[in-house]
Every structure is written in structure tokens, then in C-alpha cells.
Amino acid sequence: MKKIAIITRDCAGVNAAIRSVVRTACGYNIEVVGVLKGYDGLVDGKFIPLSRGSVSGIINLGGTFLKTSRSKRFLTDVGQKQAVNNIQEQKIEGIIVIGGNGSLKGAHVLATKYKIPVVGIPATIDNDISGVDLSIGADTAVNVALDAVDKIRDTATSLERIFIVEVMGRESGYIALQVALAGGCEEVLFPEKKFTIEAMCTEIQQGNVKGKSSWIIIVAEGKAKAHDVARIITKKTGFETRVAVLGHIQRGGHPTAVDRILASQLGSYAVKVLRDDQTDLCVSMKNDKFITIPLSVAIQPKRFKVAETYKLIKLLTK
Numbered sequence: 149m150k151k152i153a154i155i156t157r158d159c160a161g162v163n164a165a166i167r168s169v170v171r172t173a174c175g176y177n178i179e180v181v182g183v184l185k186g187y188d189g190l191v192d193g194k195f196i197p198l199s200r201g202s203v204s205g206i207i208n209l210g211g212t213f214l215k216t217s218r219s220k221r222f223l224t225d226v227g228q229k230q231a232v233n234n235i236q237e238q239k240i241e242g243i244i245v246i247g248g249n250g251s252l253k254g255a256h257v258l259a260t261k262y263k264i265p266v267v268g269i270p271a272t273i274d275n276d277i278s279g280v281d282l283s284i285g286a287d288t289a290v291n292v293a294l295d296a297v298d299k300i301r302d303t304a305t306s307l308e309r310i311f312i313v314e315v316m317g318r319e320s321g322y323i324a325l326q327v328a329l330a331g332g333c334e335e336v337l338f339p340e341k342k343f344t345i346e347a348m349c350t351e352i353q354q355g356n357v358k359g360k361s362s363w364i365i366i367v368a369e370g371k372a373k374a375h376d377v378a379r380i381i382t383k384k385t386g387f388e389t390r391v392a393v394l395g396h397i398q399r400g401g402h403p404t405a406v407d408r409i410l411a412s413q414l415g416s417y418a419v420k421v422l423r424d425d426q427t428d429l430c431v432s433m434k435n436d437k438f439i440t441i442p443l444s445v446a447i448q449p450k451r452f453k454v455a456e457t458y459k460l461i462k463l464l465t466k
């Protein structure tokens with residue numbers, strides 16, 4: 149294999165993964181190009197050469213220095229064919245895709261429909277890649293949100309208030325559950341579980357009778373809007389509420405050590421897998437060992453063990 153390309157999405161740890169891919173490939177004398185702006189850049193043929201030196205000083209940076217996009221054009225046959233032409237023109241023999249569900253779906257299309265050797269590296273704060281225990285970016289996102297919740301608790305306790313904190317996750321309750329458990333939060337609303345606001349309000353009122361004076365409720369953005377939840381709680385219980393919507397701060401920032409280490413490991417392993425002529429795979433780690441998962445499996449909806457985590461959250465905050 150003489151030349152490979154890297155396509156990325158953004159989250160903390162992606163730059164560390166790019167660095168690892170580039171430096172591992174350089175060790176094998178494989179030329180590397182970065183695709184600018186994700187799949188849109190592939191359609192437009194926007195490549196930049198990457199050398200050992202061009203990835204220095206990025207291991208600690210959030211986002212992706214290659215920039216990214218949510219490409220609508222790559223979803224079309226016309227866009228895909230244009231992208232494949234560019235790949236062939238550039239004599240690119242393999243591609244490493246670093247990203248979440250959408251990015252890996254694109255990788256699977258390239259590998260199966262166009263027979264281009266592709267290996268995926270899971271990087272998403274939602275941690276929703278099937279068969280993958282931990283995706284790059286998820287640990288940083290949870291820690292960023294947790295830091296905010298810890299600070300919010302100071303005011304919640306001092307003023308005896310109910311806080312509703314909205315975290316990211318349109319279809320995934322991963323961040324919400326992790327933060328609720330780690331932050332000792334009293335309630336968590338997330339896409340994978342039904343909930344009734346009436347039951348929650350009754351619980352708040354009963355808790356209040358027993359002397360519980362402050363609450364932190366985590367809401368995953370895909371389940372409900374924090375402002376709506378707050379309004380209903382105040383209306384039904386009469387208690388004062390406050391809202392914090394954390395948003396994209398969770399996807400950015402300096403990657404944690406966990407994310408940098410995972411990114412360095414998976415980036416290097418992905419190059420080895422691609423070089424061994426393996427394709428249509430996603431790399432991951434299980435029990436301290438490298439594994440590969442077919443991309444067809446990785447892009448399926450992930451089944452979290454949400455019930456057990458939720459039960460524990462409730463048990464510990466009763």
C-alpha cells in the first residue's frame with residue numbers, strides 16, 4: 149500500500165487519532181493525504197499532504213484540524229461517483245474514516261459499493277457504535293458535562309433549587325446516563341426509556357416532604373427540551389426551577405487522557421489493519437486487546453444496558 153487518505157468528523161481526540169494514523173503510516177513509508185471538510189471534501193477532491201511534521205502539536209487539541217461537514221452530496225450516487233473518481237485520480241489505495249455513525253455508514257458504502265479498502269475508527273460523543281465499548285470523544289464529553297453539573301450542584305444545594313441540565317444525545321442516552329450516575333443526579337430522561345413527568349413531579353413532592361430540597365435532573369436533548377421540563381415541573385409542583393443547556397461545549401475542548409490514549413492506539417492499529425489488506429471494518433478495543441468489527445455491524449443501532457444503570461442511579465439517590 150503506497151498511499152492512503154484520512155476523512156474525519158469532529159470530537160475531542162480526533163486530532164490525536166489523525167496524528168497516530170499519519171505517524172504510523174510514515175513508519176511504513178505510506179504516503180498520507182487528509183481530506184478537507186469530510187465527505188464534502190472527498191466529493192470536491194480537496195486533499196492535503198500530511199507528513200510527520202504536519203501533525204505535531206495537535207494531540208491535545210479538540211475538533212479536527214482537517215475540518216468536517218455533514219455532507220448531503222455524498223448521500224447521492226452522483227456525489228459518490230465524483231468522490232470515487234477523485235480517489236482514483238489521486239491513486240489513493242485505502243481510506244481511514246474517523247467518526248460516528250454517519251461517517252462509518254459512508255465508509256461502508258465506499259468499501260462495499262465501490263470496493264475501496266476502508267477501515268473506520270469510532271469517534272463520537274454519543275458512544276453509539278455497535279460492538280464498540282468506547283468511542284473516541286465520549287470520555288471527554290462526559291467529563292465536560294460532569295464538570296458543569298458539579299458546579300451547578302453548588303448553586304442547587306445553596307439555594308435549594310431544582311436544576312434541569314440538558315446534555316447532548318439526539319438518539320443516545322449515553323452522556324445523560326453516565327453524567328447522572330457520576331454526578332449523583334436524582335433523575336435522568338433519555339431517549340431509550342419512557343418516562344412520565346407526572347410520576348417525576350410526584351417523586352419531587354414526596355422527596356420534599358422527607359426534606360430533600362435540591363434536585364439535578366439530566367435531560368438528553370433527544371428526549372425533551374430542558375426548558376419545557378422545567379416549566380412543567382414548576383407548574384405542577386410550584387417549586388422554583390433553573391435550566392442549563394450545555395450544547396456543543398461537550399463535543400469540544402482538550403481531549404482527556406483516556407481519549408488521547410484510545411485515539412493513539414486505534415489510529416495506529418487502523419493503519420496496520422488496512423495494510424494487511426483488510427477492509428470494511430471498524431477497529432476497537434475489548435479487554436485491553438485490539439478487535440475489528442464489520443462495518444455492517446458497527447452501523448447498526450447499539451443496545452445499551454440502560455435499565456441497570458438507571459436502576460443504580462435511582463437506588464443511590466433515593
Ligand code: F6P
Pocket residue numbers: 218248272273274316317318319369399
Ligand atoms: O452525534 C454527535 C452529536 O453531537 C449528538 O450528540 C448531537 O445530537 C448531534 O451530534 C448534534 O449535531 P450538530 O453538531 O450537527 O448540531
